[in-house]
Amino acid sequence: MSDTGITVSKKDNFSEWYVEVVQKSCLADYAPIKGCIIFREQSYAIWEKIQELFNKKIKSSGHKNVYFPMFIPESFLKKEAEHFEGFVPEVAWVTQGGETILEEKLAIRPTSETIIYSTFAKWIRSWRDLPIKINQWCNVVRWETKATKPFLRTREFLWQEGHTAHKTSEEAKKEVFDILDEYKDIMEKFLAIPVLVGIKTDNEKFAGALYTTTLEALMPDGKALQMGTSHNLGQNFAKVFNIEYVGEDKKNHKVWQTSWGISTRLIGALIMVHGDDRGLVVPPQVASVQVVIVPITYKKGDSSAIIEKSKEILENLEKNNISAVLDDRKEYTPGWKFHEWELKGIPIRIEIGPRDLKQNQITLARRDTYQKTNAKIEDTVQATKSLLDEIQENLYVTAKERLLEKITKVDDYEAFKDTLKTKGGFLKAAWCGKSSCEEKIKAETGATIRLKPFMKESSTDKCILCNEESEEIVYFARSY
């Protein structure tokens, strides 16, 4: 085993393992600026896949892609007080252009509500202008001071931010939950990462929102990761930016708004949830290369028949919409290639050598379980397709089992602290609804309320901390 491969095991040293996979699988490299990474070919390919999937979804429901400037005048950002308070600690500012000191400094967008909504105010006049449903793919900057980690917490990252304006509260609410469903679909069906959905507490909600819905996944080290959020902004921004329309009733009304986003953080989750001691594992649905064909050839003896057959298989796969590559490099041994493609997480490897050819078969090796099987050459497409489905399913099911295993109901504070320390994961506990309890638990244990479930679970439990009448059962966890 050489150092081109992964040298620490995921189980023994998760943090080191993550850093190795990120770099050695060509996902990212560190940039010369603290907290910034270079998105390399492997991660960008996954990002493009996510873009493709999400664009398809939102376009079919009438959203349009647009692009707004990355600079936001300070006065805009300040208009919604809670929003400004929430973001100002991590805003990067432009104060100078060339030699000229700017009269008003410009924020590099940490999120674009303010600049977009100031424009909405110009665009919206009549009820006929509504709804407006736009989305943009862009970068945002949040000047993190805490320890940064590739993909999970970086100063600059890529995301999409959707922004909508509606006539009614009901319509806005529907939008929030429709998007939440689309996010869940992408995470579970495509990234094969199971998530819990719910509502954030007031402490954790988006600054300026009425409420925030969230999707939370669990990482193998027992910490929760926020995968995406969809906010109901109510009329908070409509009021400060004066976004009004004349309704059919000829009266002025303020619009109801939503905003929502997912980011390149999803890539970090994918690495952590599926990766193993051989490197990255990419779920077939988001793999830009689903199959690699490695011919087993010999210098002595004629290998042209094997290469010919490999090319034939490649064409056949591509014809059937399976994305495949043929690795016929002569300078590397088959074993070397196996390791390299495993490091990069390609779901299926097809081996074809003299023995296979003689028996008119191929060998299929799956990335998730390392299992090898054989198939007749004429059955290649079918065998590959069903194996891809199986891998996709297996990755999801395995992750789901791990998630469920790490959801623990706790009844008292000692058990809470103990479980958090020894097992991690999500802790279901009763909570009285007071911010003071939430904050005290955070200060004492590091765990925060990740979400309140949509369906309130009936319970007679008392608050885990203060023992007063509890409002509901919520999910706590330590998080990224």
Place this chain on the structure above:
RNA sequence: GGGGCUGUCGGCUAGUUUGGUCUAGGCUUGUAGACUUGGGCUCUAUAGACCCCGGUUCAAAUCCGGGCAGCCCCA
């Protein structure tokens, strides 16, 4: 937000405690070639580093200060 650790060829590692005959590796990687090929094979030749700035000193990889970067723990 608080604390700790670390920075040496492309990668990994030793040397720092006690400044000097210190630069080093029989490891890996790159390059050229040979050999091999159903799981990172082997051999030959060759290339390549003390994070940055400043200070102490006759002398700094080593000590001191600052910066930058990375990791870990706690909140």
